Amino acid sequence: MNAVIIVFPGTNRERDMAIALERASGRKPTMLFHRADSLPAGTDLVVLPGGFSHGDYLRCGAMAAQSPIMQAVKDFAARGGHVLGVCNGFQILTETGLLPGALLRNATLRFLSMDCHMRVERAGTPFTANWRQGDVFRAPMAHGDGNYFCDEETLARLNGENLVAFRYATPDGAITPAANRNGARDNIAGILSPNLRICGLMPHPEDLVDPLMGGEDGLPMFTSLVESLATA
Amino acid sequence: MSTLPIPLDTARAKQLSAEFGLKGDEFDRVLAILGRTPSLTELGIFSVMWSEHCSYKSSRVWLRTLPTKAPWVIHGPGENAGVIDIGDGLAAIFKMESHNHPSFIEPYQGAATGVGGILRDVFTMGARPIANLNALRFGSPEAPRMKRVIDGVVRGIGGYGNSVGVPTVGGEVNFHPAYNGNPLVNAMTVGIAPKDRIFLSAAAGIGNPVVYVGSKTGRDGIHGATMASAEFSADSEEKRPTVQIGDPFTEKLLIEACLELMATDMIVAIQDMGAAGLTSSSVEMAGKGGVGIELVMDNVPQREVGMTAYEMMLSESQERMLMILKPGREAEAEAIFHKWELDFAVIGHLTDTGRIVIRHKGMVEADIPLAPLESEAPLYRRPTAETPKQPVLDAASIADPVGPLAALTTLVGSLDLCSRRWIWDQYDSTVGGQTVKRPGGADAAVVKLEGLKRGLAITTDCTPRYCQADPEAGGAQAVAEAWRNLTAVGARPLAITDNMNFGNPEKPEIMGQFASAVRGMAAACIALDFPVVSGNVSLYNETEGRAILPTPAIGGVGVLEDAAQSIGLALKPGLDLVLIGDTKGWLGQSLWLREIAGREEGAPPPVDLAAERRNGDFVRARILEGTVAACHDLADGGLLVAVAEMAMADGTGATLTAPPAGVAPHGWWFGEDQARYVLAVTDGAGLVAAASAAGVPAAVIGRSGGGDLVLAGGSSISVATLRAAHEATLPALMEGRAA
Numbered sequence: 001m002n003a004v005i006i007v008f009p010g011t012n013r014e015r016d017m018a019i020a021l022e023r024a025s026g027r028k029p030t031m032l033f034h035r036a037d038s039l040p041a042g043t044d045l046v047v048l049p050g051g052f053s054h055g056d057y058l059r060c061g062a063m064a065a066q067s068p069i070m071q072a073v074k075d076f077a078a079r080g081g082h083v084l085g086v087c088n089g090f091q092i093l094t095e096t097g098l099l100p101g102a103l104l105r106n107a108t109l110r111f112l113s114m115d116c117h118m119r120v121e122r123a124g125t126p127f128t129a130n131w132r133q134g135d136v137f138r139a140p141m142a143h144g145d146g147n148y149f150c151d152e153e154t155l156a157r158l159n160g161e162n163l164v165a166f167r168y169a170t171p172d173g174a175i176t177p178a179a180n181r182n183g184a185r186d187n188i189a190g191i192l193s194p195n196l197r198i199c200g201l202m203p204h205p206e207d208l209v210d211p212l213m214g215g216e217d218g219l220p221m222f223t224s225l226v227e228s229l230a231t232a
Numbered sequence: 233m234s235t236l237p238i239p240l241d242t243a244r245a246k247q248l249s250a251e252f253g254l255k256g257d258e259f260d261r262v263l264a265i266l267g268r269t270p271s272l273t274e275l276g277i278f279s280v281m282w283s284e285h286c287s288y289k290s291s292r293v294w295l296r297t298l299p300t301k302a303p304w305v306i307h308g309p310g311e312n313a314g315v316i317d318i319g320d321g322l323a324a325i326f327k328m329e330s331h332n333h334p335s336f337i338e339p340y341q342g343a344a345t346g347v348g349g350i351l352r353d354v355f356t357m358g359a360r361p362i363a364n365l366n367a368l369r370f371g372s373p374e375a376p377r378m379k380r381v382i383d384g385v386v387r388g389i390g391g392y393g394n395s396v397g398v399p400t401v402g403g404e405v406n407f408h409p410a411y412n413g414n415p416l417v418n419a420m421t422v423g424i425a426p427k428d429r430i431f432l433s434a435a436a437g438i439g440n441p442v443v444y445v446g447s448k449t450g451r452d453g454i455h456g457a458t459m460a461s462a463e464f465s466a467d468s469e470e471k472r473p474t475v476q477i478g479d480p481f482t483e484k485l486l487i488e489a490c491l492e493l494m495a496t497d498m499i500v501a502i503q504d505m506g507a508a509g510l511t512s513s514s515v516e517m518a519g520k521g522g523v524g525i526e527l528v529m530d531n532v533p534q535r536e537v538g539m540t541a542y543e544m545m546l547s548e549s550q551e552r553m554l555m556i557l558k559p560g561r562e563a564e565a566e567a568i569f570h571k572w573e574l575d576f577a578v579i580g581h582l583t584d585t586g587r588i589v590i591r592h593k594g595m596v597e598a599d600i601p602l603a604p605l606e607s608e609a610p611l612y613r614r615p616t617a618e619t620p621k622q623p624v625l626d627a628a629s630i631a632d633p634v635g636p637l638a639a640l641t642t643l644v645g646s647l648d649l650c651s652r653r654w655i656w657d658q659y660d661s662t663v664g665g666q667t668v669k670r671p672g673g674a675d676a677a678v679v680k681l682e683g684l685k686r687g688l689a690i691t692t693d694c695t696p697r698y699c700q701a702d703p704e705a706g707g708a709q710a711v712a713e714a715w716r717n718l719t720a721v722g723a724r725p726l727a728i729t730d731n732m733n734f735g736n737p738e739k740p741e742i743m744g745q746f747a748s749a750v751r752g753m754a755a756a757c758i759a760l761d762f763p764v765v766s767g768n769v770s771l772y773n774e775t776e777g778r779a780i781l782p783t784p785a786i787g788g789v790g791v792l793e794d795a796a797q798s799i800g801l802a803l804k805p806g807l808d809l810v811l812i813g814d815t816k817g818w819l820g821q822s823l824w825l826r827e828i829a830g831r832e833e834g835a836p837p838p839v840d841l842a843a844e845r846r847n848g849d850f851v852r853a854r855i856l857e858g859t860v861a862a863c864h865d866l867a868d869g870g871l872l873v874a875v876a877e878m879a880m881a882d883g884t885g886a887t888l889t890a891p892p893a894g895v896a897p898h899g900w901w902f903g904e905d906q907a908r909y910v911l912a913v914t915d916g917a918g919l920v921a922a923a924s925a926a927g928v929p930a931a932v933i934g935r936s937g938g939g940d941l942v943l944a945g946g947s948s949i950s951v952a953t954l955r956a957a958h959e960a961t962l963p964a965l966m967e968g969r970a971a
Contacts, residue, residue, distance in 0.1 A: 009481070009484075009485055009572065009573060010395070010481050010484055010485070012395075012396070012397020012484065012663055013397070013663055013665075015664065015665065015682065016663065016664060016665035019665050019682070020665070033571075035571075050663075051397060052394075052395040052397075052480070052481060052484070054481065055395065055479070055480070055481025055482075056395070056481075057481065110387075110657075110658055111387075111390050111391070111394055111658045111659075111660070112657065112658075113390075113394070113656070113657055113658065113659055113660045113661060113662070114657050140662040142394065142660040142662060142663065144394075204662065206665065207662045207663075207665050209665075210665075212668055212680065212795060212796055213662075213665065213666070213667060213668060213680075214670075
């Protein structure tokens, strides 16, 4: 799998992502600065990592969505390419329109840094193949603007077409308000594009891929991608 | 072009010098050095360079007595941060620095720029920052403005550290009314660099270009260093314009651009523009290198129109660095900074005159000889008065009004012992993917080095109430506790940074606190092989004449050959609990005495440095041989609080044996005797035997299991109940809600 991590000014979780991808694939991903206007030939996966692109001084991800490289990412996605956006990367995906909805300020009006649990709502995708439907896994979250919002029509479509990838849950899998720290609509933590090749989520599975750091709960996402894209 | 600056009228200059904070004969020294009356810019330069904040004029004679050397010390005090050898060809670069005064005036920006400033001190030496910590002291939450200060400081630290992408992995918080008018915000950064690629600040190479990079210069923070060198009065809010504004995004770009440039061979010297901005960076770099420096203010990137040379030299605008480059490399370096969308400007060159010359709009605005600016700087050995010794309290003579479990419940919910989760949940502690022990999981934070097995353990410590009662014992205790916390995770303690927060040094009792604290720290550093490699002094922490508790905050760094060998403090079921160290039941200055008996008095617990060393070395060896499942040092609150913290961490209870004969029960449970640890092991008897052979006091005091904390005799409390009390305090206080 040839993975490319896009680095915007202010991106800060690109190394975490590279560690997770290398742990799953045995190959170092390529780091690509946002000024580039094309992706390397043979790119299998584009990753938009976490951070504060352009300081997030405008709406989170709004500036990065206008970066030169994003046209190439949109073209890549239009050709059926696989794209993962985590945290700020998810925000950028919604700002570019590659995924619907928006990430609002956390309902607590505070930055939230803690482990959360997510229930796998859609197994069998390139991002979730190594989980079973309903599995619960843990991951750190660290964001000020992770409160997923979309209108009724979009929500009905996401639910109707089974495009919600992950929901915030209790450790035993219950979808409760208390498990939904940032106030996301319908406890939505991550969503998929209709072709199941674009995924955005707020928490950081890339920061939980090593028992030494507290567990390997996040690793299945990356092994799923490696196995799915090895044959793609 | 005029060749001499235009002097101020002498009477006006003398009056201004007092406003700028120059005292006593300091203005006469300026006249003697220049041989004439200074210009406004020159007076500004002298006053900030000779401010307490920049010159350490009251503290230097004492700081010199601290031990600063060890075989693993690469650079001790005197550089932007301390540098130690941590193995694998790497160096750890670290320092702690205060931003007390700005954080009280404007909590969010004060705390945020404190984090930004200490990050720059570390990456300016070539290190990638890998961890931030912070040591905070707040007043009573009921004091005016204090909740707003707490909220703003925590948001500011998070707002800056989270954005810049350096994990905030630990720290400490105390509350005491002595900080009502003067909270303390001490920020620490640890970075990693190849040990043969350390960048220093001494300028060299006559003619070499002086380069300014980073943010533009504005009018913020002018005379911030002077403000930080004076007491507060009731009108301190009027000083808000002296507080700087932080921009973590620019800092992040600056880190990446500087590290990219540092991978080349273009840099001769580099220093961040911290307190006193362009003035201190240019004066210190040229002064250390023994060269002259000439700067053209017209070339300084400016955020506002019409700025004067005086304003530019005194501005403390954030996220700026000054570098000396090798000649002819300007274009290559500029390309890197433009890639990161940062300003880059050649603003001058080095000269052989030994003078700093500031030019602006065709005029010379300052022309000062550098050597006397440093050598003639004021240095005071101020009068000291010893703190009177307090009586030793006998636990047996103090009534226990409530019994151990009721006291425990109160203590774990008290401000100084309650869960800090509300705070650390606002700090990104995992960015970087190397955080092995997060806040609350162990006595020290543990961060692995990317791509290696090796890890660092990091902690900050100080017990100000001990320092108030006995500054010498308190100074020693702060160092010993840092050493103990590193030991308790299995790390080998290497070195410390100190952040000396005290009141007005012109008062003999305050200067006496300072001198005594340094004496205690020095003794502990020597006994524990734990030298001081960097530090910061913050004096004049007083508002309307009331001083803070003396607070020599210690930041300690230790190394683990294999981060996987580190252990945390959470109990697991089925283990023996072994108490290491001698327990006399010392209640003087304990939290039990304050929170349960309502008394703040007595001598603090003595620090036996030989016992500290012996017990700690024994504990560390057991951890590294892999026989210890959990370890926690005994500090605030004593034995029962420590066991409760181990229980609450993972919900596993314990049954404890009765206090031994000869120790008052409340002294046994809550005494704060030093040099002690609780270890959870599978073979308690074996551990006690090994301890005995090593001359280390040890006893099995209980066994883990169940969901309750059970005392001999059968009284018990559920860990869930304790946890509820422990977690409720800060959310209730700050959000008005349950945890």
